Amino acid sequence: MTYEPSAPSSRVEIELNRYLAEQRMTRRDLLARIAEIGAVAALAPIVAACQASTSPSAAPSVNAATPSAAASTAPTPQPTPQPTPESDLFVYNWDGYIAPDTVAKFQKKYNVKVKYDKFPDADTQMTKIRSDSKGGGYDVTYPASTEISGLAKDGVLLQLDQSLIPNLKNLAPDFTNPDYDPGNKYSVPNYWWTTGFAWDPARVPGDLSSWTALWDASHKGHLGMLDDQREVFAVAGFRLGLSPNTTSEADLDQMLALLKQQKPLVRKYTEDDIGDMTSGQLWISHAWSGDWYQMIADKPKIKYVVPPEGAVRGNDTLVILSGAKHPIAAHLWLNFNLDAEVSAANTNAIGYMGPNAAAQSLIDPAIVNDVRLNPPAAVREKLVELLFLAPADLDKYTSRWNELRA
Amino acid sequence: MSGRNRWLTAFAALIYALLFAPIVVLIVFSFNQSRRNFVWQGFTTDWYPKLFANEDLLDALGVTLQVALIAVVASTVLGSLLGLGLARLRFRGSGATETLLLLPMVTPEIIMGISLLIFFAQLFEQNGSLGQIAIAHITFCISYVAVTVRARAAGMDPRLEEAARDLGASAAGAFWHVTVPLIAPAVAAGAMLAFALSFDDLVVTSFNAGVGSTTLPIYIYSSIKFGVTPQINAISTIIVAVVSIALFFAWRLGAFSGERPLQVSDEGAAAPSPG
Amino acid sequence: MATTAAPAGAGTTSPVAAVAEYRRPLIDRIAGLALILPGVLWLAIFFLLPLAIILVVSLGSRDAAGHLTLAQPNLNNYIEATRPAYLPAFANSLRYSAITTLLSLAIGYPIAYWISRYGGRRKVLLLILVMLPFWTSYLIRTYAWMIILRDNGVLNSGLQAVGLIDEPIALLNTDFSVILGMTYGFLPFAILPMYVSIDRLDQHLVEAARDLYASGSRAFLHVTLPITMPGIVAAALLTFIPAIGDYVTPDLLGGAQTTTIAKIIQVLFTSGRNWPYGSALGFLLMVVTLAGTLVALRTLRREVLA
Numbered sequence: 001m002t003y004e005p006s007a008p009s010s011r012v013e014i015e016l017n018r019y020l021a022e023q024r025m026t027r028r029d030l031l032a033r034i035a036e037i038g039a040v041a042a043l044a045p046i047v048a049a050c051q052a053s054t055s056p057s058a059a060p061s062v063n064a065a066t067p068s069a070a071a072s073t074a075p076t077p078q079p080t081p082q083p084t085p086e087s088d089l090f091v092y093n094w095d096g097y098i099a100p101d102t103v104a105k106f107q108k109k110y111n112v113k114v115k116y117d118k119f120p121d122a123d124t125q126m127t128k129i130r131s132d133s134k135g136g137g138y139d140v141t142y143p144a145s146t147e148i149s150g151l152a153k154d155g156v157l158l159q160l161d162q163s164l165i166p167n168l169k170n171l172a173p174d175f176t177n178p179d180y181d182p183g184n185k186y187s188v189p190n191y192w193w194t195t196g197f198a199w200d201p202a203r204v205p206g207d208l209s210s211w212t213a214l215w216d217a218s219h220k221g222h223l224g225m226l227d228d229q230r231e232v233f234a235v236a237g238f239r240l241g242l243s244p245n246t247t248s249e250a251d252l253d254q255m256l257a258l259l260k261q262q263k264p265l266v267r268k269y270t271e272d273d274i275g276d277m278t279s280g281q282l283w284i285s286h287a288w289s290g291d292w293y294q295m296i297a298d299k300p301k302i303k304y305v306v307p308p309e310g311a312v313r314g315n316d317t318l319v320i321l322s323g324a325k326h327p328i329a330a331h332l333w334l335n336f337n338l339d340a341e342v343s344a345a346n347t348n349a350i351g352y353m354g355p356n357a358a359a360q361s362l363i364d365p366a367i368v369n370d371v372r373l374n375p376p377a378a379v380r381e382k383l384v385e386l387l388f389l390a391p392a393d394l395d396k397y398t399s400r401w402n403e404l405r406a
Numbered sequence: 407m408s409g410r411n412r413w414l415t416a417f418a419a420l421i422y423a424l425l426f427a428p429i430v431v432l433i434v435f436s437f438n439q440s441r442r443n444f445v446w447q448g449f450t451t452d453w454y455p456k457l458f459a460n461e462d463l464l465d466a467l468g469v470t471l472q473v474a475l476i477a478v479v480a481s482t483v484l485g486s487l488l489g490l491g492l493a494r495l496r497f498r499g500s501g502a503t504e505t506l507l508l509l510p511m512v513t514p515e516i517i518m519g520i521s522l523l524i525f526f527a528q529l530f531e532q533n534g535s536l537g538q539i540a541i542a543h544i545t546f547c548i549s550y551v552a553v554t555v556r557a558r559a560a561g562m563d564p565r566l567e568e569a570a571r572d573l574g575a576s577a578a579g580a581f582w583h584v585t586v587p588l589i590a591p592a593v594a595a596g597a598m599l600a601f602a603l604s605f606d607d608l609v610v611t612s613f614n615a616g617v618g619s620t621t622l623p624i625y626i627y628s629s630i631k632f633g634v635t636p637q638i639n640a641i642s643t644i645i646v647a648v649v650s651i652a653l654f655f656a657w658r659l660g661a662f663s664g665e666r667p668l669q670v671s672d673e674g675a676a677a678p679s680p681g
Numbered sequence: 682m683a684t685t686a687a688p689a690g691a692g693t694t695s696p697v698a699a700v701a702e703y704r705r706p707l708i709d710r711i712a713g714l715a716l717i718l719p720g721v722l723w724l725a726i727f728f729l730l731p732l733a734i735i736l737v738v739s740l741g742s743r744d745a746a747g748h749l750t751l752a753q754p755n756l757n758n759y760i761e762a763t764r765p766a767y768l769p770a771f772a773n774s775l776r777y778s779a780i781t782t783l784l785s786l787a788i789g790y791p792i793a794y795w796i797s798r799y800g801g802r803r804k805v806l807l808l809i810l811v812m813l814p815f816w817t818s819y820l821i822r823t824y825a826w827m828i829i830l831r832d833n834g835v836l837n838s839g840l841q842a843v844g845l846i847d848e849p850i851a852l853l854n855t856d857f858s859v860i861l862g863m864t865y866g867f868l869p870f871a872i873l874p875m876y877v878s879i880d881r882l883d884q885h886l887v888e889a890a891r892d893l894y895a896s897g898s899r900a901f902l903h904v905t906l907p908i909t910m911p912g913i914v915a916a917a918l919l920t921f922i923p924a925i926g927d928y929v930t931p932d933l934l935g936g937a938q939t940t941t942i943a944k945i946i947q948v949l950f951t952s953g954r955n956w957p958y959g960s961a962l963g964f965l966l967m968v969v970t971l972a973g974t975l976v977a978l979r980t981l982r983r984e985v986l987a
Contacts, residue, residue, distance in 0.1 A: 090617045095629045116462065117620055118628035123951030124612060128534075131523055137533035137617045150747065221851060225937075229952055266937040268854050280833050281853065298440065391747040391954060398953035405940045405948070406770035411799060418795045421788060422810070425868070428825030429814050431835065435828065484720040491716030503721060505975070510728055511918070512970045514926035516947055517963040520956070521731035524738075545727045548720055550870075550919060557915035558877045561908070577712065591880060595873040598812050599919075602869060606819035608929055626820045642817040649816060657806055 083164075085329035089114045092125065092141040098337075099349035106336050112329045121271065122147075129156060135321025139330040144316045145180045146230075146388045148187050151319070157186040158320040164331035167338035174380075175355035180388070181317070188334050191290065191352035192315035194375060194383060195231055196306040198277055198292045199284035200299070211239050211307045214286065215258075220265045224276055224285035227269040229401040230386050231312060232259065235286065238310035244384055247393040256400045263404065277302060288314075289373050293351025304372050306379070313383035315355070429646060436639035453636045457644075460637060465618075466625040467641060469536055470605060473621065477543035477604040482597040484544070485551025489596075490589060492552070493559035510549045518546065519613035526614070534616025542614045543604040550603060551596030558592035559585075739960035747954060758961035767945055767962075774941040777856075777931065778924035781863040782871075785920045786913060788864070789871035790879075793912075797880045808876060815869050823862060823933050830858050830934075854936030862934040863924055870923075871916040878912020879905075914981060918974065925970050942966060 091103075095118045103114050119125040122144060128136040133156055135141070143151060151157050162168060168176075168184065175189040199208060204219065214223060214235070225232050234244030236255035246252065267282060274291050276282040278298040287295075292304040318337060320330040336342055343354040344362035351367060353374050360368060367373050375383070389397070439448035457463060492503060510518065522542050526532040566588070570580035608623040615624055626638050740754040796807045814822065829835045830852040837849040852858055882905060890900040906913075928943035935941075946966070949959035 115618055117617060118625070120628045121951070126954075127520075127523075127613070127951060131527045132531070132533055153746065154748075229948075263937060267851075268936040279831055281831055390745060391743050392745070394954060398948065398955065402945050402948055402953075403766040405937075406767050406945060414791060414795050415799065418792055421792055425811065425814050425865075427829065428822045428865075429817065431825040431828050432817070432821055435825075484723055487716045488720030491713055491720075495713040495716075503717060505971070506721065506724055506729075508918070508922070508971060508974060509732075509967075510724070511922040512926075512967045512974070513732070514943055514946055514963050514966060515928065516943070516950055517732075517735055517960065517967075518728075520950060520960075521735040522727070524734050525727075525731035528734075541727055545724065548724060552720065553915050553918060554874050554877065557874050557911040558881065560911050561878070561881060592874075592877045595808075595877050598809075599870060599873055602812065602815040605816060608820070622818055623820055626818055638818070638821055642821045645817055646813065649813060653806065653809060653813075657803075 083328050085110050085112050085332050086326040087111075087113060089326050089329040089333060090137065090139045090324075091116045091333065092129070092136075092138040093118060094142065095120075096350060097142065099342075099345040102337070102342060102346060105342070106333065109336070110329065110332055112326075112332070114333075129321060130154070132323065134323030137323070138321055139324040139326050140318060140320050140333055142190055142316050142318055143187075144314065145178065145187075145189075146386055148181045148317060148319070149388050152181070152186045155322055158322045158324055158327060158330075159185055160188075160320065160334070161331060164328070165335045165338065167335045170338050170340055170343070170356050170358040172355055172357035175315075179385075187317035187319045188338060189355035190316045190318050190337070191347075191354055192313065193289045193352055194306045194372075195226070195234070195286070195288050195312040195314065196292075196304055196372070197285060198273070198287040198295060198302050198304045200277065200280070200302055202301060203280075203283040208284075208303075209305050209307055211235055211309055213284065215239075215262050215265070217265060219284050221267055222281075222283035223262075223265050224268055224270045224273065224282040225262075225266055226273065226286045226288075227271045229397050231286065232269070233397055233401070234312050234384070234386065238307070241309075244310075244312065245387045245389070247389070247396065249396060252396055252400055256404060259404050269405070290350055290352035293367070293373060306372060306375060306383075308382075311383055313380065313385055315385075429642075432639045433643045433646070436636050436643045438636050438639075441635055453640045457637045457640045462620070463622075463625060463637060463641060466620045466622045469539075469619050470622040473536060473540045473543055474601055474604040476540040477547055478597050478600045480540075480544045481547030481600045482551055482593060485548040485596055485600075486555045486589070486593045488548065489552035489555030489592075490559050490585070493556045493562070494564060507549050507552050510546045511553075515607075515609035516613075518542070519610040522610070523613040532616075534614050534619060536619045538614045538616070539611050539619060539621065542610050543607060546607075546610065547600040547603055550599050551593075554596040554599065555589055555592045559589050562588050735960045736964065738957055739964055741957045743955065743957065749956060758958045759965065761958060762962040762965050767942065770940050770942045770945050771966075773931075773939060774925050774943065777859055777863055777939075777941065778921050778927075780860050781867055781924050782917055782921040784860070784864045785867050785871035786875075786916060789868055789916060790875055790913070793872050793876035793879050797876060797882075798884075804880075808873075811872055812869055819866065820929075820933075822865075823930065826858070826862055826865070826934060827853060830861075853934065854939070856939060858934040859931045859939050862930045863927060866927075866930060867920045867924060870919040874915035874919060875909065875912040878909045878915070882908050910981075914978070918978075922970060922974060925966070 089112050091114060093116065103116055106112065107114055117138070119128065125141060125143065126147065129138065129141055129143075129151075130136075133154060135156060148157070162184070165188065168188065171184075171189065175192075177183055178189065181187045197208075197211075197214060199213070203222070213219075214225070225235070230244070233252070233255050236242075236258045237244040237246065237251075239258060240251075240254055242251045242255065268276070270276050270282070270285065273282075273285050273287045274294050277285055277287070277295050287304065289304065289306075292302065295302045318334050320327060320334065324330050337346070338356060340356060340358040340362060343356040344359040346352075347354050347359070347367060348364045351373060353363075353367070371379070435446070436453060437449050437451060438446055439450045440446070488503075488507065492500060492507070519542070522538070522545075523534075526534075526538055532538055562585070567580045567584050570584045571577065575583065606623060607621075608627055611621050612624050612627075615621060622641075629635065629638070737751065737754075738749060739758055740756070741749050741751040742753070742755070742757065744750045744752075792811070796804055796811075800807045827834070831837065832849040832851065832853070834853070836852060837846075840846045841849065886908070887900050887904050890904045891897070895903065926943050928941065928947050931939050931941045932944060942962075946959050946963050949955045949962060953959070
C-alpha cells in the first residue's frame with residue numbers, strides 16, 4: 001500500500017501543521033487545549049499566522065482563509081489531506097544503511113531534494129546532534145533505541161505528528177509501543193538485529209555455538225571483538241550469567257577480569273567486522289547479524305550463530321530533530337520508510353530486518369526464513385535489549401573499558 | 407664522492423618507491439570489480455563513470471579543495487610573518503610567543519575539534535560550515551608554517567637586510583628584495599605542508615562540518631562501516647593524474663629549471679652556483 | 682634590535698650609520714610587532730579562547746542527566762586522569778612517537794640531502810614528487826597499506842610466492858604496522874624543513890673543511906650537521922609532537938594491543954560521554970608533551986647551537 005500525496009492543501013492546513021510542529025503538540029493535544037481554553041484562544045496563533053504576509057514553506061497555493069474557517073477546520077479523526085513538504089530534507093545516517101534507490105524514489109515522489117550526510121559511528125552522530133541540543137542542523141537521523149529517552153528528555157527530538165505517518169499501522173506488534181519510547185511519541189523503529197559471532201569454517205573447524213569459542217586459545221591472533229563497550233561487556237555478562245545492563249561494580253569487575261583473559265587472543269576490537277572477516281584478517285569475530293549478511297556476499301561460506309547463553313537484540317530508530325527546518329518533509333521521510341515496499345527494499349539491500357509486518361511478504365525469502373537473521377518469537381524472547389544507562393553508571397563501564405583497552 | 411652518490415641515490419630510489427607503493431596499489435584497486443576494497447575480483451572501469459554520477463562524493467571533494475585553498479593562503483601568510491618575526495627579533499614576549507606556536511601542535515586533535523565546536527555553537531550559534539572548517543584548518547596550519555619559516559629565517563644573516571638599507575633601500579624595499587627571496591623556499595615548503603594537512607584532516611574537521619560541508623576525509627571515513635568502495639580509489643587516482651599532468655607541463659615549460667644566478671649564503675659569500 | 686643579533690666586532694663605525702641606527706630600533710620594533718601580531722591575534726581568538734573554554738570544562742563534572750555542570754569546579758578529573766591503568770597506553774604513544782620521529786629523521790635527512798645536492802635542475806620537481814602522495818587522501822593511503830600488509834595481502838603473497846615464508850606473517854594490526862604507517866605519514870613533515878635547512882648550506886664550507894684535512898665524515902659531523910641543525914630540530918618538532926596525538930593511524934593499522942592515549946581520550950569524549958574527564962586527560966597530555974619539548978629544546982640550544 002503506497003501513500004499518495006494529495007493536491008496542495010489550504011493555507012490553514014499548512015499553518016496548523018507548522019504550529020503543531022513548533023509547539024510539539026499532536027492534534028489530539030490541540031483538541032484538549034480547545035476544550036480547556038476555548039477554540040478562539042487556542043487557535044488564535046494559527047489564525048494570526050494565516051493572516052501573516054509570508055509563508056516560509058514551499059506551499060504554492062494560498063486560499064483566502066477567514067477566522068471562522070480556522071475554527072471549523074479543527075482536526076477530525078479521519079486522515080487529513082497531506083500538507084505540502086518543504087523543498088529540502090537533511091538526513092544524517094550511517095553509510096549504506098538504506099537501499100541504493102530509496103533516496104531517489106523519495107525525491108521523485110515528493111519533489112524534495114535530499115541532502116544525505118553520513119557519520120562513521122554512533123558517537124560522532126551523538127556529538128553532532130547534541131552540539132546545539134537541537135540536532136546540529138539536521139532534520140532526521142537514526143539513533144540507537146538506547147539513546148531515545150535521553151535525547152527526548154534533553155529536547156533534542158521533535159514530538160511526532162502521527163497523523164502524518166499513517167504507515168505506522170504497518171508495524172509489527174512487537175514494535176508498537178516499545179519500552180524505550182511508549183506510544184512511539186518520538187521515534188519510529190528502523191531495523192533490528194541480533195549480535196552473535198561469525199566464523200570462517202575454512203579456518204575454524206567445528207560447529208560452534210557457545211560464546212566460549214571466543215575465548216579459545218587456538219584462535220589467538222585471529223579473533224575479533226566489536227569496538228563497542230556495551231556489546232563487549234554484554235558478551236562477558238552472558239558467559240557469567242550476569243545482566244548486560246548491570247550497574248553493580250562487583251559484576252562489572254568480574255566481567256572485566258574475564259575480558260582481560262581474552263585480550264591477548266584478540267587481534268583487534270574492530271569497527272569493520274565485514275571487511276576484516278571477508279579479507280581474512282579475522283577468522284572468528286563478534287558480529288552483528290546484518291553484517292554477517294553482507295559478509296556472505298563476498299565470502300558465502302562464513303557462518304553465524306546466536307549463542308543460547310544469551311545475546312543482544314538491538315534496534316535503532318528514525319527520529320526527527322527538534323531543530324528541523326523541514327518538519328513536514330521529515331515526517332514524510334519517516335512515513336516513506338515505513339511503507340511496505342520501501343521497507344522491504346531496504347532490508348533486501350542490507351540484510352537487517354525491519355519492524356514492518358506488512359513488508360514481510362516482500363522481503364527476500366533468504367532473509368525472512370533465515371533464523372539467524374530473523375529468529376522466531378521463541379528465540380527473540382530470550383534475547384536481551386541494551387538499556388539506557390545514567391552517566392554515573394555508564395562511567396562504570398567506560399572506565400573499565402578504557403582499562404581493558406589501554 | 408661518487409661512491410657516496412651511488413649508495414645515496416639507491417637509497418633515495420628505494421624510498422621514493424616506498425612512498426609511491428600505496429599509490430600504485432590504490433590506483434590498481436580502482437579497477438577492482440569487488441564493491442569492497444579488499445580482494446581483487448576482476449578488472450572493470452565501471453567505478454569511474456559511477457564516480458562522476460556521485461554528487462555527494464564530488465561535493466565533498468569540492469568542499470575539501472575550497473577549504474584547503476583558503477587555509478593554505480591564510481595560514482601561509484600569517485604563519486610566515488609569525489615565523490619571520492620570531493626568528494629575527496628579540497622582544498619581551500618572544501618566549502611566550504614561541505610556546506604559543508607549539509601549543510596547537512601539542513593539542514590532541516579531538517580537543518581542538520571539540521573546543522572549536524563549543525566555541526562556535528555556544529558563542530555564535532553556528533552548526534558547522536565550510537567557513538568554520540576553514541577557520542579551524544588555518545588555526546592548526548599556522549604553527550607548521552611558522553616553525554618551518556622560522557628554521558630558515560633563524561639562519562639568515564640579518565646584516566644582509568641592513569646592507570641593503572645601507573645601500574639606500576627603504577625598509578619595505580629591503581624586506582621585499584632581500585628577506586623575502588631568502589625565506590621563499592621555506593614559505594613554499596610551509597604552504598605545501600599546510601595543503602597536505604588541510605586536505606587530509608579528519609578529526610578536527612568532523613567536529614566543525616555541517617550540513618552540506620562534508621569533506622573528502624569525512625566522506626571516506628564514514629564509509630568504513632560498509633566498505634570503502636573503489637569509487638574513492640578512482641577519485642584519488644584522478645587527483646594524482648591531474649597533479650602529475652600539471653607537473654609535467656610545468657616541467658616542460660621550464661618551471662623547474664632552477665637556474666639561480668646568485669646563490670647567497672649566510673656567511674655573506676655570494677657565489678654563482680650552477681643551480 | 683637588528684644590531685643585537687650581529688656578532689661582536691661587527692658594530693657600525695660611521696657617524697651616518699650611528700644616526701640611522703638610533704632611529705631604527707623603533708621602526709624595527711613596530712615592524713616586528715606588525716609581523717607577529719596578525720598570527721598571534723588569530724591564534725588568540727581561534728585557539729586560546731576555545732582552549733580556555735575546554736579548560737573550564739575540565740574543571741567541571743556531569744550532573745545526573747549527563748549535562749555539563751560547573752556548579753563545583755574542582756580538580757577531580759585531573760586526579761582521576763593520572764590513574765596507573767592508562768600507563769600502558771601512554772607508553773605506547775611515547776614509544777610510537779619516538780620511534781617514528783627517529784625513523785623520519787634518519788630516512789628524511791638523506792633524502793633531503795640527496796635532493797639538495799644531487800637534484801640539480803630537478804630539485805623542486807623531486808621535492809614536489811615527495812609531496813605528491815600526500816595530496817591524495819591520507820585515509821585511502823592507509824587503506825592501501827592495509828591491502829599491502831594484510832595476511833593475504835600483496836607483501837605476504839609475494840613472500841610466499843617467492844618461497845621465503847610458508848605461512849603469512851602477521852604484519853597488520855601490530856606495532857610494526859603502526860610505526861610504518863606513522864612514519865610514512867610524517868615523512869614529508871620531516872623532509873621539508875630539513876631540506877630547507879640543508880639547501881642553504883654553502884658547499885664551499887665543506888670543501889674548506891676537506892681542504893684542511895678533514896675526512897668526509899668529520900666534515901659532515903662538524904660542518905654540515907651543525908649548520909643544518911635548525912632544520913633537524915624543526916623536523917623533530919613537526920613529527921614528534923603531532924605523533925603523540927595521532928589517533929587515526931594506530932586505530933586503523935593497529936590492533937587490540939596497540940592502543941594509544943589519544944584513543945583513550947577519544948573514547949572518553951565519544952562513547953564515554955565524559956567531556957570534563959576527557960578534557961582533563963587531554964590537558965595533562967598537552968602539558969607533559971609541552972614540558973618535555975621545551976626542556977629538550979633548551980638543552981639542544983645550549984649544547985648544540987651554542
